[in-house]
Amino acid sequence: MNGTNLFKIAFRALANNKMRGFLTMLGIIIGVASVITMLAIGQGSKRSIQEQISEMGSNMIMIQPGQGMFGGVRQDASSMETLKLDDYQNILDETRYVAGVSPTVNSSGQAIYGSNNAPTTVYGVSPDYLDIRRYKVADGDMFSDQDVQTAAKVCVIGQTVVDNLFPEGTNPIGKVIRFGKLPFRVVGVMESKGYNSMGMDQDDFIIAPFTTVQKKILAITHLQGITCSALKEEYTDQAIDEISEILRRNHKLREIDEDDFNIRSQQELSEMLTSTSDMMTILLAAVAGISLLVGGIGIMNIMYVSVTERTREIGLRMSIGAKGIDILAQFLIESVLISVTGGLIGVLLGVAAAIIVNKVFMFPTYIQPWSVILSFAVCTFTGIFFGWYPAKKAAQLDPIEAIRYE
Amino acid sequence: MKDIIRLDNIRRDFKVGDEIVHALRGVSFTISEGEFVTIMGTSGSGKSTLLNTLGCLDTPTSGEYYLDGTSVRKMGKNSRARLRNLKIGFVFQSYNLLPKTTAIENVELPLMYNPSFSAAARKEKAINALIAVGLGDRLMHKSNQMSGGQMQRVAIARALVNDPAVILADEATGNLDTRTSFEILVLFQKLHAEGRTIIFVTHNPEIARYSSRNILLRDGQVITDTVNHDIHSAAEALAKLPKNDD
Ligand SMILES: Nc1ncnc2c1ncn2[C@@H]1O[C@H](COP(=O)(O)OP(=O)(O)O)[C@@H](O)[C@H]1O
Ligand SMILES: [Mg+2]
Numbered sequence: 001m002n003g004t005n006l007f008k009i010a011f012r013a014l015a016n017n018k019m020r021g022f023l024t025m026l027g028i029i030i031g032v033a034s035v036i037t038m039l040a041i042g043q044g045s046k047r048s049i050q051e052q053i054s055e056m057g058s059n060m061i062m063i064q065p066g067q068g069m070f071g072g073v074r075q076d077a078s079s080m081e082t083l084k085l086d087d088y089q090n091i092l093d094e095t096r097y098v099a100g101v102s103p104t105v106n107s108s109g110q111a112i113y114g115s116n117n118a119p120t121t122v123y124g125v126s127p128d129y130l131d132i133r134r135y136k137v138a139d140g141d142m143f144s145d146q147d148v149q150t151a152a153k154v155c156v157i158g159q160t161v162v163d164n165l166f167p168e169g170t171n172p173i174g175k176v177i178r179f180g181k182l183p184f185r186v187v188g189v190m191e192s193k194g195y196n197s198m199g200m201d202q203d204d205f206i207i208a209p210f211t212t213v214q215k216k217i218l219a220i221t222h223l224q225g226i227t228c229s230a231l232k233e234e235y236t237d238q239a240i241d242e243i244s245e246i247l248r249r250n251h252k253l254r255e256i257d258e259d260d261f262n263i264r265s266q267q268e269l270s271e272m273l274t275s276t277s278d279m280m281t282i283l284l285a286a287v288a289g290i291s292l293l294v295g296g297i298g299i300m301n302i303m304y305v306s307v308t309e310r311t312r313e314i315g316l317r318m319s320i321g322a323k324g325i326d327i328l329a330q331f332l333i334e335s336v337l338i339s340v341t342g343g344l345i346g347v348l349l350g351v352a353a354a355i356i357v358n359k360v361f362m363f364p365t366y367i368q369p370w371s372v373i374l375s376f377a378v379c380t381f382t383g384i385f386f387g388w389y390p391a392k393k394a395a396q397l398d399p400i401e402a403i404r405y406e
Numbered sequence: 407m408k409d410i411i412r413l414d415n416i417r418r419d420f421k422v423g424d425e426i427v428h429a430l431r432g433v434s435f436t437i438s439e440g441e442f443v444t445i446m447g448t449s450g451s452g453k454s455t456l457l458n459t460l461g462c463l464d465t466p467t468s469g470e471y472y473l474d475g476t477s478v479r480k481m482g483k484n485s486r487a488r489l490r491n492l493k494i495g496f497v498f499q500s501y502n503l504l505p506k507t508t509a510i511e512n513v514e515l516p517l518m519y520n521p522s523f524s525a526a527a528r529k530e531k532a533i534n535a536l537i538a539v540g541l542g543d544r545l546m547h548k549s550n551q552m553s554g555g556q557m558q559r560v561a562i563a564r565a566l567v568n569d570p571a572v573i574l575a576d577e578a579t580g581n582l583d584t585r586t587s588f589e590i591l592v593l594f595q596k597l598h599a600e601g602r603t604i605i606f607v608t609h610n611p612e613i614a615r616y617s618s619r620n621i622l623l624r625d626g627q628v629i630t631d632t633v634n635h636d637i638h639s640a641a642e643a644l645a646k647l648p649k650n651d652d
Contacts, residue, residue, distance in 0.1 A: 016504070315502075319496050320496065321491020322487065324484075403502065
């Protein structure tokens with residue numbers, strides 16, 4: 001028996017009953033469309049999280065004062081003053097796996113230039129901070145180590161601060177702005193990063209030497225945090241061990257004492273977030289997969305009914321020379337055609353839905369090519385799997401009885 | 407004349423529960439090329455069982471059956487399907503056309519199961535067969551747009567399209583009114599005149615006079631087997647019928 005003829009036969013049989021074919025397809029269409037959309041949403045959020053993390057520097061390590069116990073009283077982390085300049089200095093000098101180190105202190109307040117002013121935050125850091133956070137200076141320069149040592153009143157400002165303080169488009173480099181009462185000379189402007197996917201403005205800040213912020217704004221001697229970068233993302237764990245060792249030694253903690261600091265790495269954060277979004281993807285895909293399964297059962301149901309409905313047709317085909325295998329093939333091709341056509345429509349709908357979710361609801365989506373290929377393979381498989389039993393039943397009919405079936 | 411069909415002591419038993427029904431009890435006859443045979447008998451006499459055997463749909467319990475020189479009895483399912491496809495044309499009482507399908511597509515169906523025909527050859531043969539049954543102007547009509555007589559003509563065209571060794575008709579006029587029945591009989595006589603071999607099963611004894619030979623069955627046995635020397639013309643009988651309004 002000729003394959004193209006069988007294909008034609010199946011196609012004609014389907015064309016004769018378009019409504020039934022479409023209704024059978026509906027389950028598959030919905031199933032595939034939801035698999036593709038759900039995977040796109042899951043993958044989209046995973047990607048946006050990963051992107052954000054790598055934007056911030058995937059090898060970043062953040063040290064904060066910890067929630068130590070003092071006399072049995074757990075302290076609030078922000079009130080802790082356990083991180084000192086020595087800690088910073090020792091991390092800088094003694095580690096092998098740490099690439100950059102910068103203290104962090106910050107203060108919120110009003111930035112003023114002439115008649116313009118805007119609330120913002122000043123971050124006191126060292127020049128290493130730029131590399132650690134993967135920031136770039138667009139215009140002018142970063143302040144120098146010299147500026148840090150002398151607690152110079154210089155700063156680099158973000159694009160939002162530029163827009164707020166220099167709305168007329170004046171070049172801010174060399175101008176003196178004020179943060180609170182303190183004057184700062186602008187030496188550089190940061191490259192714009194725009195908004196992150198959580199809607200936070202990443203350009204609304206000022207960075208200045210940490211010494212300046214520490215002494216002249218906050219009037220403190222401790223550090224609010226230390227930010228480091230591991231040599232490479234893979235060395236994050238080793239870097240954390242080194243840092244932890246230095247801090248415990250400096251803070252004279254005994255074997256039994258808890259850490260009085262907190263080290264968090266971007267890697268850890270990223271693993272946590274991606275595993276959460278992976279879970280979400282799996283969950284969404286499972287729900288969508290179930291609807292695909294229901295669609296498949298729909299095919300089996302309709303094909304099964306159609307075998308009974310078309311018993312005489314089958315009997316006729318057999319009496320004019322169709323072999324059992326021809327009938328089997330015809331019904332299988334019919335169900336595969338239904339499911340693949342349904343799959344095709346489902347892919348189009350799913351992709352459209354993913355784009356709508358992205359454009360209208362501003363939710364990140366990403367259509368992974370393999371999800372399209374996979375759902376197609378699943379469709380063909382569904383057609384064969386759920387078409388097999390009815391097709392087998394049709395092929396096993398006795399032509400004499402089938403042709404006389406009422 | 408060449409023998410198309412040779413039955414040699416064909417028996418067919420059916421097991422129904424503990425009992426055995428003898429549907430055919432030793433049927434023997436030979437049918438030559440170009441004969442128009444009516445097989446008659448009351449209901450339950452074994453006509454359909456015999457026709458199923460002749461049509462290679464059923465295998466006899468014992469006895470030999472030669473169709474166009476080949477022994478059918480020992481053939482497997484698939485070989486019999488192939489034999490049906492090449493050598494047999496079936497016409498059924500209830501037409502059995504594919505629903506919502508054009509005349510051409512219905513007629514070319516047997517050729518769809520024969521890979522040696524190209525699409526063009528299939529179409530040409532289907533058109534010729536439809537012209538032969540007088541439906542040359544209704545090629546694209548769908549089965550649900552046709553009258554009973556027209557549907558049976560399409561079915562006959564479908565039975566002709568593979569140039570079968572024998573056309574097997576089971577009560578082919580059973581669903582039709584008198585007038586249309588005669589029209590179909592006229593068509594069968596025309597095919598007979600063109601040299602085709604036809605076996606026509608019917609319970610209606612009147613039809614016997616339009617065929618060239620009559621076989622009468624009773625209880626699975628051949629009672630009489632006579633050659634008809636006085637073949638009536640169905641066309642004349644049709645002309646004498648009172649004209650109906652419809
Ligand atoms: N598949 C079958 N199973 C059991 N008995 C059958 C079967 N087919 C036919 N018979 C029996 O064989 C006999 C002949 O039947 P059939 O050939 O259909 O007669 P006809 O077509 O002349 O009416 C009947 O008694 C019928 O009951
Ligand atoms: Mg019968």
